[in-house]
Amino acid sequence: MxxxxxxxxxxxxxxxxxKSERDQIREVxxxxxxxxxxxxPGETERALSDLHLRLEMTGEMKSKPEIVIGWLHKHSRLLVAAIALITLTSLFFLVPKTVVVSYGEMATVELPDGTTIEMNSGSSIRYNRFYQFTNRTVELNGEAYFSVVSHGHPFIVETNGATVEVTGTRFNVRSWNDEPENGVVVTVAEGEVYFYPGLLSENPVILHTGETSHWNRGETQPSSPKMVEMEEITAWRDLRFVFREQTLASILRDLERRYDVAIELEAEQAASTTLTAYYSQQVSLESVLNDICAVKGLRYTQTTNGYRIFK
Amino acid sequence: MNLKTDEHIAKLAVRIRRSDRKAFDELFRMFYPGLVRFAQSYTRDKATAYDVVQDAFVNLWQRREQIDGKLSLKSYIFTSVKNHSLNAIRKKSTITLDSDLTDDQPDENNIIPFEETSQNDLRELFSEWIRQLPDRQREAFELSRFDGLDHEEIADVMNVSPKTVNNHIVLALRTLKDCYQQYKENRKNHDE
Structure with missing residues (x-):
């Protein structure tokens, strides 16, 4: 007991x-x-699972097997259909939900808990169908702005080897798997965010409002927090561009995604040079290309599915 | 004993009859420790007691549709464990049934003499005193005290009248009280 x-x-x-004895009896x-x-209690649980196993093996239905078999024969087609249905439904629940935003488009996704994710062109997210019930984990490739609602489970973004963990807050994640050299960049618009590589949650970088940090594969910890102009980081949400010391290769990828075109760069030595440019409003692709070529001393020409940049 | 628990067990019985595995598991968790102890008092070894309790529950599940709502599920499962235990002993035939059928008179020689003990050892001492009780008294006492069976249920399990059950429990408590009193007196003398 x-x-x-x-x-x-x-x-x-x-x-x-x-009467004289009763107190003592009660004490005893x-x-x-x-x-x-x-x-x-541990032994009880072990014994219970032993019992379960034994009941499975002996088959609880043992007392009336002929009825079961008879039923099977009669309804075999029904049974096959039922099994197929069960398999399909379980597959359905096992396959995560995926949202892909095409090139040239933007999208905002609202999750069941009210959290919203604004997704830049060409980005994708993936989450479990039991999101909110088991955990709140979202996989991201690309760039997105998260407005997370507080909830029992922490909200987690897994992206190209890095993890961002929050409770309720707003933040931007830029993490393209076709631009591994730029790693993962996390910027916080409001609240507090834990940022760490993979599963190394015990040593996170903690970011507060207005701070940014980046991490590249192979590093044990993301860079220490740095203040940044939030407006520049989230310019993409207004379909604007702000390039701050961004490589030409990366800028051209942004343009490809935003305008859904293919841009070939034939001047390879220019690819890794950087550029800083600020657009306060939406602009056409050609005006951006004009600016780039003017600064870098390049020319461009239209191709069947996009543009070619050359020296 | 405890009306609330009894009502709850009656509800479990209804659910088990409808093949509710959760109710079955709950019943198992509720009574498993008590049933192992009870079985062990017959089988004298823990491993056999485990097996016996497992057998009884397998049996209960296989016959769940025959559970009679009017009869006590408690006395049913304890009786079942008892029968399985007796069968196990017969099969082994290493232990005679005599110990189960000994006379009910308290045996003064069984009472452990006072030893120097700390307050913490009091529980152990109690366990030992209970172990030393004549089998029938101990059985009735444990079913009442530990497992919360009422006199009718114990009577069913032990196959005696409720009045006899009462006598067993009274005698058991008297012996335990005497042991405890002696212990306290010895302790007082020792301290002085």
Whole structure:
């Protein structure tokens, strides 16, 4: 009796003792009730799973197998259909939900808990169908702005080897798997965010409002927080561009995604050079290309599915 | 004993009859420790006691549709464990049934003499005193005290009248009280 049990002294027993003895009897009854069980809760659980196993093996239906078999024969087609249906439904639930935003488009996704994800062109997210019930984990490739609603489970973004963990807050994640050299960049618009590589949650970088940090594969910790102009980071949400010391290769990828075109760069040595440009409003692709070529001393020409940039 | 628990067990019985595995598991968790102890008092070894309790539950599940709502599920499962235990002993035939059928008179020689003990050892001492009780008294006492069976249920399990059950429990408590009193007196003398 690990916890003192409540079984009372039966009256018919109590009555058999003199008044003078009753207090002592009650004491004896109480002490006996506090004796330890020789069987631990762990042993009970093990025994219960043994029992389950045994019931599975002997087959609980053993008492009337002929009925089951008869039913099987009669309804075999029904059974096949039922099994197929069950398999399909379980597959459906196992396959995560995926949202892909095409090139040239933008999208906002609202998750069941009210969290919204604004997704830049060409981005994709993936999450479990039991999102909110088991955990709140979202996989991201690309760039997105998260407005997370507080909830029982922490909200987690897994992206190209990095993890961002929050409770309720707004933040931007830029993480393209076709631009591994740029790694993962997390910027917080409001609240607090934990940012760490993979599963190394014990040593996170903690970011507060207005701070940014980046991480590249192979590094043990993301860079220490740095203040940044939030407006520049989230310009994409207004279909604007702000390039701050961004490589030409990466800028051209942004343009390809935004305008859904293919841009070939034939001047390879220019690919890794950087550029800073600020557009306060939406612009056409050609005006951006004009600016780039003017600064870098390049030219461009239209192709069947996009543009070619050359020296 | 405890009306609330009894009502709850009656509900479990109804659910088990309808093949509710959760109710079955709950019943198992509720009574498993008590049933192992009870079985062990017959089988004298823990491993056999485990097997016996497993057998009884397999049996209960296989016959769940025959559970009689009017009869106590408690006395049913304890009786079942008892029968399985007796069968196990017969098969083994290493232990005679005599110990189960000994006379009910308390045996003064069984009472452990006072030893120097700390307050913490009091429980152990109690366990030992209970172990030393004549089998029938101990059985009735444990079913009442530990497992919360009422006199009718114990009577069913032990196959005696409720009045006899009462006598067993009264005698058991008297012996335990005497042991405890002696212990306290010895302790007082020792302290002085």
């Amino acid at each position: 690990s916890k003192p049990n409540k079984h009372l002294l039966p009256d018919s027993v109590g009555r058999r003792f003199d 009854w109480d002490i006996s009730g506090s004796l330890e069980d020789s069987v631990t």
